[in-house]
Each structure stands twice: as C-alpha cells, then as structure tokens.
Amino acid sequence: MCWRSGNLLFRGLANKILASSACSLMMKALFRRDGFLRRSVSAENSEGPWLPQDIMMQIFSLLEIPDLVRAGSVCASWRAAYTSLCTTAHSKLQETPCLLYTSESIGDRAMGLYSLAEKKAYTLTVPDPPIRSREVIGSSYGWIITADERSELQLLNPISGDQIALPSVTTIGQVEPIYDDAGTLCQYEYTRYAADWISETPPEILDLNALRDYLFYKAFLSSDPSTGDYIVVLIHLPDYQLSFARGGDVEWTWLPPHTMYEDCQFQGSLLYATTALGEIHMYDLGAPAVARKIILDKVKRSVYERIYIVQAPSGELLQIKRSDDECEHDAILELSKVPKNTTSIQVHKVDLTSEKNLVEVDTLCENVLFIGRNQSLCLCAKEYPQLLPNHAYLTDDDYLDVSCFKDRRRDIGEFDLENNRIKEIVSPQLWSNSPTPVWLVPNPRRMSRLASHS
Incomplete structure (x- = not known):
C-alpha cells in the first residue's frame, strides 16, 4: 500500500480515536496535537505514519477487521504492530459482530x-x-x-x-x-x-x-x-x-x-x-x-x-x-x-x-x-x-x-x-x-x- 493510502487511513484512524470512549485521554491528547498529525502524515515519511508499537497496537485494537487488514499492509512498522497484536494471546480487541x-x-x-x-x-x-x-x-x-x-x-x-x-x-x-x-x-x-x-x-x-x-x-x-x-x-x-x-x-x-x-x-x-x-x-x-x-x-x-x-x-x-x-x-x-x-x-x-x-x-x-x-x-x-x-x-x-x-x-x-x-x-x-x-x-x-x- 502506498504512503498516500496509508496517510488517508491514518487520518481515518485519528478520527476514530478521538470519537472512541474506549481510548485513553493521553492518546486522544496526542492525536489532537496538530504538529504531531502533520509530521505523521507528511509526504516525506514514505514508510507511513510512525508511532511507538505499543501505541499502534492500542489503536489497531479499536479497528474493525477490514481496517485492521488494511492497516497491516501500510508499511513494515504497521505490519509489525499488526502481527504482534494478532499473536498476543490476551490482546483486547473491540470487534463489532x-x-x-x-x-x-x-x-x-x-x-x-x-x-x-x-x-x-x-x-x-x-x-x-x-x-x-x-x-x-x-x-x-x-x-x-x-x-x-x-x-x-x-x-x-x-x-x-x-x-x-x-x-x-x-x-x-x-x-x-x-x-x-x-x-x-x-x-x-x-x-x-x-x-x-x-x-x-x-x-x-x-x-x-x-x-x-x-x-x-x-x-x-x-x-x-x-x-x-x-x-x-x-x-x-x-x-x-x-x-x-x-x-x-x-x-x-x-x-x-x-x-x-x-x-x-x-x-x-x-x-x-x-x-x-x-x-x-x-x-x-x-x-x-x-x-x-x-x-x-x-x-x-x-x-x-x-x-x-x-x-x-x-x-x-x-x-x-x-x-x-x-x-x-x-x-x-x-x-x-x-x-x-x-x-x-x-x-x-x-x-x-x-x-x-x-x-x-x-x-x-x-x-x-x-x-x-x-x-x-x-x-x-x-x-x-x-x-x-x-x-x-x-x-x-x-x-x-x-x-x-x-x-x-x-x-x-x-x-x-x-x-x-x-x-x-x-x-x-x-x-x-x-x-x-x-x-x-x-x-x-x-x-x-x-x-x-x-
């Protein structure tokens, strides 16, 4: 998946984070920082938006199955977070039936x-x-x-x-x-x-x-x-x-x-x-x-x-x-x-x-x-x-x-x-x-x- 598609997905994730009642106040504060968002979705970042893996796993745990699959295809760091989430025995996932x-x-x-x-x-x-x-x-x-x-x-x-x-x-x-x-x-x-x-x-x-x-x-x-x-x-x-x-x-x-x-x-x-x-x-x-x-x-x-x-x-x-x-x-x-x-x-x-x-x-x-x-x-x-x-x-x-x-x-x-x-x-x-x-x-x-x- 190209970085432009990843950035569009990332912007969508940010909106979901801000709307979610299951997400921490600290994470919401992080996503509200305009400078952070601009750095994360800049064209210079060809590897896709970057966040620490534990934060990415917390974000990914809020995604529906199709979005989770797409997120895992954005770049190597996102794939690593996705793979870790899917292999963690007691990871908390919030999936709609x-x-x-x-x-x-x-x-x-x-x-x-x-x-x-x-x-x-x-x-x-x-x-x-x-x-x-x-x-x-x-x-x-x-x-x-x-x-x-x-x-x-x-x-x-x-x-x-x-x-x-x-x-x-x-x-x-x-x-x-x-x-x-x-x-x-x-x-x-x-x-x-x-x-x-x-x-x-x-x-x-x-x-x-x-x-x-x-x-x-x-x-x-x-x-x-x-x-x-x-x-x-x-x-x-x-x-x-x-x-x-x-x-x-x-x-x-x-x-x-x-x-x-x-x-x-x-x-x-x-x-x-x-x-x-x-x-x-x-x-x-x-x-x-x-x-x-x-x-x-x-x-x-x-x-x-x-x-x-x-x-x-x-x-x-x-x-x-x-x-x-x-x-x-x-x-x-x-x-x-x-x-x-x-x-x-x-x-x-x-x-x-x-x-x-x-x-x-x-x-x-x-x-x-x-x-x-x-x-x-x-x-x-x-x-x-x-x-x-x-x-x-x-x-x-x-x-x-x-x-x-x-x-x-x-x-x-x-x-x-x-x-x-x-x-x-x-x-x-x-x-x-x-x-x-x-x-x-x-x-x-x-x-x-x-x-x-x-």
Whole structure:
C-alpha cells in the first residue's frame, strides 16, 4: 500500500480515536496535537505514519477487521504492530459482530462475512472439508463449531483458517459406530436415552451425514481456542442434554441426568445453562467432580418460547424469551414452506434477592443483544456506534427449522424491542438458508486476506 493510502487511513484512524470512549485521554491528547498529525502524515515519511508499537497496537485494537487488514499492509512498522497484536494471546480487541454465512455465489469452500459496521460483505476462503457440506452449530470467540458429512465436529476460525478436530462423535454415549466387512465406518447406531429413561423403540441406523441432524442442537466455547485452554459444551439430543470436552480430550464427557437445555453461558470454567422452562443451572467444569447447582428454579410452564442466557455489560445475568408466529400454522407441510418471524422478545434480569427471582426489564437502554446459534451477547451500543440501542440482532436457531426444514427462509433481522418490529439486515438476501447463518465476533489471530464481494 502506498504512503498516500496509508496517510488517508491514518487520518481515518485519528478520527476514530478521538470519537472512541474506549481510548485513553493521553492518546486522544496526542492525536489532537496538530504538529504531531502533520509530521505523521507528511509526504516525506514514505514508510507511513510512525508511532511507538505499543501505541499502534492500542489503536489497531479499536479497528474493525477490514481496517485492521488494511492497516497491516501500510508499511513494515504497521505490519509489525499488526502481527504482534494478532499473536498476543490476551490482546483486547473491540470487534463489532458480523453475520457469517454461506452462499452458492461464492462457492463451496468460502464463507461470506457481512460487516454491520461497514454495511459491506467480504469473502473468506476456509479449509476443507467444504463449508457448504457442513452444518454450523455454534459460534464463540471468533470460532465456529461445525459438523461435517461424517457428523464429526471441528472448531474453525474463519478469519485465520485455523481448524481443530474435536473428539469423535462415537464417544457420545448415544452413538455407536457400525463398520463394514473391510473395517470401514459406514453407519451409526443411534439410541434414544437419558439418565432416567430409555426409548422403547429400537436403536436407529443412520447414514454418516444423517446423524448430525438427529443429534446436535448447539455448541459453546469457554474461551478462545487459540490459547489452547478451552472447554466445548454440546447441547444434544435426545432431550437436549449436555456433554463437554476440554482442549486435548479424546472423548466427550456426559453431564446426566438433566435435560431440556436451551442456551449456555460461560464465566471462566463456570457453565450457566438455562432450560426450556427457564431454570438456570451452574456447573463448575474446572472442578475434579462436576455437580449441578440450581441458580434459578422453573419459572415458566410453556416450552414454545426459546430461552437465552446472557451477561450484560454491567455484569448482571439476563434471561431472554423469544416468541415467533409459528403457532399460527398447523400442518407440517405448511410449516416447512411458510416463512417464520420473531414477534416478541422479553428481557428479564436474574435477581435472586427479589421475591420473584426474575425482574422484567422494559428496555435495554443503550444495550444491544445478539442471539441465535451463537454465544448470546449483550453489548453497549456506545462502544459500538454502528449498532442500534435497545435492539436484538437475530439469527435462526429453531431446531426443527435448521435441522429439518433446511430450505425454509431464515428468521434473521434487527428487532426493535420498543416497537416489537423486525426489519431486514440487508436486502437482497446474501446468504443460503443452510447451513444457517450465525453471528461471529471476528478473531484476527493469523489473519487471512479478505476479498470484497457485492
């Protein structure tokens, strides 16, 4: 990138620094010095604007992914700061969530990344197996959890291209491998049981690619897998049970006997899991013996609302209820063809000191939600000025839809909590309906190049 382009980018960065509430007063004072800016962007400085590397890393940490890639291409000193930032294990990055999706138009081995900050789409080339042959069952810390055509699970960072194989699906209790005469895996035997019941129907024999639709609902990470210290939790069928694996494990660990889980949230090694009836259970997955602690007992009787659990920027625990218009349709055939839309989102604060334990919240104020088949997020719109406060950004995570009705239009949009109205993220639709799109907070470690597409 030539110095003129770098200087234009630098001027844009300076404006962002001055507007950011996350930047120090000292740095803002530095950027307000006209003499400093003139020296930094002078034509004589062919190596690009100069700043100490630690200051550059602090600036770069405020950039969205596309700007970060561009900044790393300006000159050697900027590239060094960019590389250092992307390889620092605990570097703080402030990335606006993006919509991650697949599309026929960009091929079987690429994913689309729609930036809410730039209102622009980018293409990411990702490693095999082809991403359009996989299902996406989770998104946390810039990584997605995928199930391939053999129903085996992988962690994938779509930005860096890093990929990690997870323990084999055959180590989940309800699954047994079936081999042909040559000793090649050819099918799975799937038995429906939980800790306190077993189905009266015989085990089902499934093709390799069919098991994933019968078994997986959602997956979550405790931390960034690039550090090597992480835990993966699965919500899986039958009955939406929990299993987990730590980084380096060779098999899944089952967490019986509890069922009907809808969403999970980590705080360190503590796993908070909410059920379809509004219960919240806590598990310490770092303890030698994992036991359940009931944080909140059953608070609802209906299972037709989807439930999420999320930590607000203030540290409070929120429980989210999401309703849609599917109940208006009766026949399965009709369900598979009629588009579904979210009609209501209710927010409750978990307050164990109150008599009701759940306190309804009328407004999110400056906060914004991201919910779907991803780690549920609650962010402060003041820190992300491109986002709309008191809104929820939605993707589809209804099990029947994403596993059975794969051609059905996805329930994706910006939901206004004040008016109970949803509108499109972008038009025309960029994504294929399957695998279902998810929200991704880009993780730029070992960044790959982005190529823009319309």
